[in-house]
Amino acid sequence: MEVLVDNFGRILIPQSVRKHIGLKAGSVLDIEESENKIVLKPKEAQNPLRIKEDLAVYSGDIGDSGDLVKEDREKRIRKLTGN
Secondary structure, three states: OOOOOOOOOOOOOOHHHHHHHOOOOOOOEEEEEEOOEEEEEEOOOOOOEEEEOOEEEEOOOOOOHHHHHHHHHHHHHHHHHOO
16 A cells, blocks of 8 residues: 655555554554664553643543433433333
């Protein structure tokens, strides 16, 4: 697979590769250089909650909040109706 290096030294990892490896925005990669090769490896899973400029920043996947709302609504309805 061929990619282009831009003026700032950046490359775009194709979407198919990102999906296959599980890379998301904010993923951290290790870079290794040896014998005219560059190897990028995803770092092991990190805590998705970190402190950045005195603020807690969550970079993990929050999932589908619609399902959470639906579950909570159903629990409240069961509690109110006694079921």
